[in-house]
Amino acid sequence: MNERKASHLNHSDLWEKWKEHGDLEAKKMLIEKYLHIVNYVSGRLAVGLPKNVPKDDLESNGVMGLIDALEKFDYERGLQFETYASWRVRGAILDGLRQGDWVPRSVREKAKRIEDAYQQLEQTYLRSVSDEEMSQYLDVSTKDFQHMLQEVAVMSLCSLEDPIREEESETRLSLMIDEKAKNPDYKVNEFYLKEALVQGLEKLTVKERTVVSLLYYEDLSLSEIAEVMSLSPSRISQLHSKAILRLRGTLDKQKDLLMRKD
Template sequence: MTNSAASVDDLVLANLPLIGYAVSELLHRVPPSVSRDELASAGSLALVLAARAYDPTTGVPFARYASLRIRGALLDELRSMDWASRGARQRVRELAATSERLTAALGRAPSRTELAGAMGTDVAAVDRAAQETARRVLSIDAADPAVTDMVRDDSPNPEEALLTAERLHWLRAAVHTLPERLRVVVEGIFLQDRSVAELADELGVTQSRISQLRTEALSLLRDGLNANLEPDLVHTGERPDGVAERRRQMYFASVAARAAMASTPSAVPGVVPTQRAAAMPAVSA
């Protein structure tokens, strides 16, 4: 989905503070040589792209969706700052380890000659390693472990992306097929950030009843998904011929019919799956 230029501008202007929050949080965990301006530039571009791609019909708040896109862009920017080759990073780590070991043994900072002897090399090589350490912008392997964890590539592979997209496709169909009252509760709590009290007032029931409807809806969603994706996980009701079980079976069939009529999920999750994943809880078997 592509939004109009006016709506994109409105979303960007209203959510500019997200960039500052994300950049400030990240700067506390990286070397001081990392440029705030470069991170802010990457975050700004991500915000604009998020505003262009945002689909309000998913019900996911834009701020939540944009925050994920901005954070991902900042981590990509950090990866691009890692100038050092693998050999250079290894020399930096070796020099640091040797320096720490000799300092502890000698009770003082070691000389260049002592470092060269301990490393089995010459003074020139020690000087080169020291220069690489001084001009290091951000070495992913040698940086603080917290930064290393942050810049890991945890994105799904193509097979995982396809499975995720397919499951979200079925989840969307299952939510739309829920009985109206259950659907209102699920969409209100998980997609619209509405409170239990607000939903209780709208439906004219108690807050505890809303909690019961939520539990009932999630159970039905789980069985609706499993009936079509993993049938062995679906438990048969106590009365297979009873009215309640027949209604469940009708719901399962309706979910399958709606999913079949909808478009086939893409192999690579796009904007809609990403936004849905940010809002809906995992419906476990």
């Protein structure tokens, strides 16, 4: 198939040629047609990442996710490929970031300190705690605590996408989505984890819940959320970090309880 002839084919023709006949030229054209998804997703993810993470690496992993989506997508079901591909591309980029271990150990340690502090204080006071209370508990100034939140913001990007247990593919975010029926033991554990997630969301402040909702449900970028909420991007990043660290603490605590029951 030459370029001139191929350019007149619509999406349905291309999908048929690729899926039914294994036409590699059609596959190449589909990749080109949907490459904007990789650019869009990688651009949004790059906003919250450190400067030392090359955007080229994000795009390379994203292209692999797009190719995987093209190979696994069932075009005859009439579903929206863009939505399916976006999740595949995002997942491939996040997988690449995890494998690259791009978060410094010192940042991981700070994130763990903050997560443990939130869990301890909220268990003690049975309410959301202020930045001042967190600063006092961590024995740092409020300004230093804000700076810590800014530093660990690079970790919170993947937090809800990370597996609940290292050996499993089930993620925290997937607990918010309906799944096909599973075995009774799994359903019981899933029920308690969902309950823990709901409780964790209820403990968040209004602003933190708004950020989580706009980011994970409305699919806005941090800069877009900043504009919607009339706050600076750095402030949105801090709110996101606090929300994710608190949710992680709640879910990890529930996970430990379930593992002890097992």
